[in-house]
Amino acid sequence: MNFDDLKLSDPIVRSLKDQKYDKPTPIQAEVIPAILNNSDVMAAAQTGTGKTAAFVLPILHKLSDPKNAFKGHQLRALIITPTRELAAQVNENVNTYSKYLGTRSTAVYGGARIHNQQLKLRKGVDVLVATPGRLLDLYNQKSVNFKNIEILVLDEADQMLDMGFIHDIKKIVGLLPERRQNLMFTATFSNSFRALAKELSERAIEISVTTDGETGANIEHYVHPVDKSRKAELLIELIETEGWSQALVFTRTKHGADRLQKQLDKVGIKAQAIHGNKTQNNRMKALEAFKNNKTKILVATDVAARGIDIKKMSQVINFDVPTVAKDYIHRIGRTGRGGDEGKAITLVSSDEFRLLKDIEKLLNQTLPRVEVAGFEPIEVVPSGDKKKKKNFNPRAGFNHRTRSKNRKG
Ligand code: AMP
Numbered sequence: 137m138n139f140d141d142l143k144l145s146d147p148i149v150r151s152l153k154d155q156k157y158d159k160p161t162p163i164q165a166e167v168i169p170a171i172l173n174n175s176d177v178m179a180a181a182q183t184g185t186g187k188t189a190a191f192v193l194p195i196l197h198k199l200s201d202p203k204n205a206f207k208g209h210q211l212r213a214l215i216i217t218p219t220r221e222l223a224a225q226v227n228e229n230v231n232t233y234s235k236y237l238g239t240r241s242t243a244v245y246g247g248a249r250i251h252n253q254q255l256k257l258r259k260g261v262d263v264l265v266a267t268p269g270r271l272l273d274l275y276n277q278k279s280v281n282f283k284n285i286e287i288l289v290l291d292e293a294d295q296m297l298d299m300g301f302i303h304d305i306k307k308i309v310g311l312l313p314e315r316r317q318n319l320m321f322t323a324t325f326s327n328s329f330r331a332l333a334k335e336l337s338e339r340a341i342e343i344s345v346t347t348d349g350e351t352g353a354n355i356e357h358y359v360h361p362v363d364k365s366r367k368a369e370l371l372i373e374l375i376e377t378e379g380w381s382q383a384l385v386f387t388r389t390k391h392g393a394d395r396l397q398k399q400l401d402k403v404g405i406k407a408q409a410i411h412g413n414k415t416q417n418n419r420m421k422a423l424e425a426f427k428n429n430k431t432k433i434l435v436a437t438d439v440a441a442r443g444i445d446i447k448k449m450s451q452v453i454n455f456d457v458p459t460v461a462k463d464y465i466h467r468i469g470r471t472g473r474g475g476d477e478g479k480a481i482t483l484v485s486s487d488e489f490r491l492l493k494d495i496e497k498l499l500n501q502t503l504p505r506v507e508v509a510g511f512e513p514i515e516v517v518p519s520g521d522k523k524k525k526k527n528f529n530p531r532a533g534f535n536h537r538t539r540s541k542n543r544k545g
Contacts, residue, residue, distance in 0.1 A: 187321055405433060
């Protein structure tokens with residue numbers, strides 16, 4: 137499929153040409169026609185799959201369609217996001233894709249002056265990207281009017297639920313016209329997400345690319361069983377033997393991130409850590425250095441890594457297995473972007489087996505275990521699915537791993 141098949145208007149297609157997008161990503165190919173067809177949609181897709189354009193493009197198409205165009209700038213599409221960073225990022229996307237259209241968009245979020253946001257709203261916008269709290273503040277101050285809203289988007293809805301925004305969201309939804317199109321995006325179809333989605337729409341079409349799309353097809357997942365005490369040593373071995381130009385490494389704790397960064401630095405591998413105890417400025421600098429290839433390894437905690445857009449990360453390493461299975465999907469959403477090949481490598485010690493099982497349940501697949509020669513654990517990590525393991529035929533890429541040199545002799 138290419139963009140012409142989607143029948144988006146010429147000004148939109150021109151903006152995509154400017155971005156040098158060749159063809160729709162899998163989520164775009166499924167979601168765009170559904171939205172253009174006026175369906176309510178609930179879609180599971182994480183950052184990196186092209187999900188933002190999947191809802192922004194058809195929204196822009198609909199708003200600018202001469203058949204139902206409005207005079208002036210009336211607020212007709214509302215996009216709610218969990219964080220300021222995401223609101224700003226989504227708004228940038230709207231601006232990029234509406235470059236050749238007359239539609240106007242703005243983002244409103246906490247931590248920035250409300251007055252400036254009120255001025256922009258007064259001038260009129262067609263699309264508003266907002267975080268829940270600030271949106272309610274603006275509503276209470278009568279700075280925003282919902283009466284013409286036709287389309288509601290909840291972006292990263294599961295994260296909004298995790299962050300405790302459920303009441304704000306319900307309040308906002310209660311203020312919107314009942315006749316509207318509901319578009320709900322989430323990383324995973326959790327029970328709490330499904331409950332919310334059902335409340336918003338009984339007839340939403342379910343679309344998922346988490347298992348056979350970006351995170352399944354083009355990302356190789358595998359697990360290296362290893363004793364906890366030897367994880368850093370194994371990571372160093374992998375960095376040295378696998379020829380990675382860069383890697384993003386996740387640890388569970390801030391302390392763990394700092395410790396690992398020091399261990400890598402000690403053996404001459406340039407690494408930086410980002411986590412909640414670092415200042416915003418510090419984090420931005422570390423991120424810049426990584427993006428500019430000045431550091432080889434970025435060690436991050438889950439919270440610090442949220443919302444960062446790093447392009448073409450070939451491998452993501454879970455130094456610690458995430459305690460919340462969903463975080464695995466968030467983490468590996470950093471690799472295999474835009475259809476590129478990616479690797480999701482998880483170092484698992486025996487005490488983390490339960491957590492690994494939770495992830496495998498969520499992904500509905502058993503991840504292949506690949507022991508690295510010289511690092512076979514003394515404390516064995518169970519295989520998860522004995523039959524599968526027995527029949528498991530290692531893919532070509534795995535074989536050399538077991539041949540890698542044995543550091544301990
Ligand atoms: P998102 O999942 O919305 O965070 O998008 C991830 C990245 O993919 C962004 O940097 C987009 O610019 C890019 N992207 C979106 N759609 C396409 C496409 N059809 N082809 C190539 N890149 C895309």
